[in-house]
Amino acid sequence: MTDALAAVSELTGVPAEQAHRISGSVYEVELADGDLVVAKRHSQPTAVLAEAKSLDWIAEPGVLPVPAVRGHNDHWLVIEQIEPGTPQDAEALGRGLAELHLSGAPAFGSAPPDGPANAWIGLAPMANRPVDSWPEFYASQRIEPYLRRTTLPPGPFEAVCARLAELVPNEPPARLHGDLWSGNVHWATDGRAWLIDPAAHGGHRETDLAMLQLFGCPLLERVLGAYNEVYPLAPGWQARVPLHQLFPLLVHVLLFGNGYASQTISAARAALRA
The missing domain is CATH 3.90.1200.10 (Aminoglycoside phosphotransferase (APH), C-terminal lobe)
Known part of the structure; x- marks a missing residue:
């Protein structure tokens, strides 16, 4: 958890206060300003870059909602957290x-x-x-x-x-x-x-x-x-x-x-x- 908090604080510029594991190396992290983000750790730097650029690319047309990338480095990707709901539209x-x-x-x-x-x-x-x-x-x-x-x-x-x-x-x-x-x-x-x-x-x-x-x-x-x-x-x-x-x-x-x-x-x- 400590690594996730440190990475999120560095990449977002906002102190990270607490985190809990969602699965594997994926964490939900609460920031000091009350915002929630998702932090994902990858062992391969190319995996972080590939996912970050993929999110940007499929978001570009603006036709479907995609979590915004809040920051990334060689091992961590931080994205917007989306509250889950039920399928409708x-x-x-x-x-x-x-x-x-x-x-x-x-x-x-x-x-x-x-x-x-x-x-x-x-x-x-x-x-x-x-x-x-x-x-x-x-x-x-x-x-x-x-x-x-x-x-x-x-x-x-x-x-x-x-x-x-x-x-x-x-x-x-x-x-x-x-x-x-x-x-x-x-x-x-x-x-x-x-x-x-x-x-x-x-x-x-x-x-x-x-x-x-x-x-x-x-x-x-x-x-x-x-x-x-x-x-x-x-x-x-x-x-x-x-x-x-x-x-x-x-x-x-x-x-x-x-x-x-x-x-x-x-x-x-x-x-x-x-």
């Missing part, structure tokens, strides 16, 4: 995600401005290097690096990589949250959804939406319906959900073991049937 989330994606990115694989090429998704390393096409990006930066570090049979995944150009419609690079599972959608006291813990990069917009569906999301049908009204999805997008879920599933196999192996292999086989 699903339509605003759907419309906001559509507008966020429409705001675009310079290329597939592009990092946020001033963000590191060697970034992180959770505790797993994640490369962000611009390339010309989404199939090249998804194969070389989102499937192959993780597959090599697992014991999964490579066949289904190699088959997917070989057919990416025909499986997914060609679209311009979207500005992605990048780790949009339901736990990173924080519903506030006014019922609005805030985006937290991003791993932002330029990618295919269906990847964000597929990740949102991976572990369930409150009011999901309303979210997707509102999204589709603003930025209609290409025909067959539902069948492509398993393809876009391969990336987060491979990350889960890497971080948490082969308990996710069967689901990941099934997703690869489903992707080939899309």
Whole structure:
């Protein structure tokens, strides 16, 4: 706790009075002026920088609320604290995600401005290097690096990589949250959804939406319906959900073991049937 208090005081310029652990190395800290902030400790400096620049980048269009960055250094990120509430305004989330994606990115694989090429998704390393096409990006930066570090049979995944150009419609690079599972959608006291813990990069917009569906999301049908009204999805997008879920599933196999192996292999086989 002492380290968190010292880091928050230094980075915000306001004395930190008390802290309590939320989980792991994440703390809620009360400042002397009565404000509350969240302090997150990372062992890797690039992880702090990647998350700080991701938050700035997805906040830039102003279409969805994102916690403000109060300060960061090599190991600590301090952000605005948002009081939790219950899910209500699903339509605003759907419309906001559509507008966020429409705001675009310079290329597939592009990092946020001033963000590191060697970034992180959770505790797993994640490369962000611009390339010309989404199939090249998804194969070389989102499937192959993780597959090599697992014991999964490579066949289904190699088959997917070989057919990416025909499986997914060609679209311009979207500005992605990048780790949009339901736990990173924080519903506030006014019922609005805030985006937290991003791993932002330029990618295919269906990847964000597929990740949102991976572990369930409150009011999901309303979210997707509102999204589709603003930025209609290409025909067959539902069948492509398993393809876009391969990336987060491979990350889960890497971080948490082969308990996710069967689901990941099934997703690869489903992707080939899309």
